Amino acid sequence: MKIVVLNGSARARGNTAAMVGAFREGAESVGHEVVVFSVARMDIHGCLGCEYCHTKGNGACVQHDDMQQIYDVWNEMDMLVLASPIYYGSHSGQLSCALHRTYALGIPHKCTKTAMFLSSGSPGVYDASRRIYSGFVQGYFRTEDMGVFTAVGDEATSPEMRERLRSLGASL
Numbered sequence: 001m002k003i004v005v006l007n008g009s010a011r012a013r014g015n016t017a018a019m020v021g022a023f024r025e026g027a028e029s030v031g032h033e034v035v036v037f038s039v040a041r042m043d044i045h046g047c048l049g050c051e052y053c054h055t056k057g058n059g060a061c062v063q064h065d066d067m068q069q070i071y072d073v074w075n076e077m078d079m080l081v082l083a084s085p086i087y088y089g090s091h092s093g094q095l096s097c098a099l100h101r102t103y104a105l106g107i108p109h110k111c112t113k114t115a116m117f118l119s120s121g122s123p124g125v126y127d128a129s130r131r132i133y134s135g136f137v138q139g140y141f142r143t144e145d146m147g148v149f150t151a152v153g154d155e156a157t158s159p160e161m162r163e164r165l166r167s168l169g170a171s172l
């Protein structure tokens with residue numbers, strides 16, 4: 001299976017990266033290919049809402065930036081994972097930009113599973129991201145929900161969370 005992870009954290013050794021790393025280890029241990037895009041470290045602009053993609057562009061975005069790397073695998077992935085820190089009650093702006101830009105291609109052709117990993121400083125701050133995940137991502141793509149995994153502070157790097165996410169990856 002080809003698994004694409006969009007990580008909305010800019011911190012390469014941060015909490016979100018630890019969650020992604022544990023999942024990746026498990027998935028790769030059973031032979032899956034995992035491609036992680038650190039979207040907060042990429043040059044990805046927000047959607048302009050110009051509709052070029054759905055008119056003259058025939059699926060191509062009018063903007064030429066690092067989003068092209070994600071477009072290149074969009075219709076090849078079997079699973080999509082959204083990972084992010086919580087910023088002001090939602091996932092990061094960089095992850096939102098990347099998500100909005102997938103509007104150009106729409107529903108991925110082969111993707112049958114989705115999951116979300118969220119890290120935060122406080123508990124109970126996940127409602128906005130859960131709503132977007134279950135409504136616009138899992139609901140729109142009609143994928144099997146593999147779960148929303150949340151971690152407060154050091155929970156993200158705890159042996160328990162590491163094992164949960166490693167097991168998720170290995171169970172696919």
Ligand SMILES: Cc1cc2nc3c(=O)[nH]c(=O)nc-3n(C[C@H](O)[C@H](O)[C@H](O)COP(=O)(O)O)c2cc1C
Pocket residue numbers: 009010011013014015016017084085086087088089090119120121122123125153
């Ligand atoms: C700009 C900013 C906004 C944040 N807003 C929230 C918030 O609204 N609620 C919360 O619980 N944590 C908030 N946090 C804390 C982060 O979500 C938390 O430290 C997270 O684990 C960081 O993940 P990372 O190490 O992958 O970057 C915020 C952090 C930053 C930098």
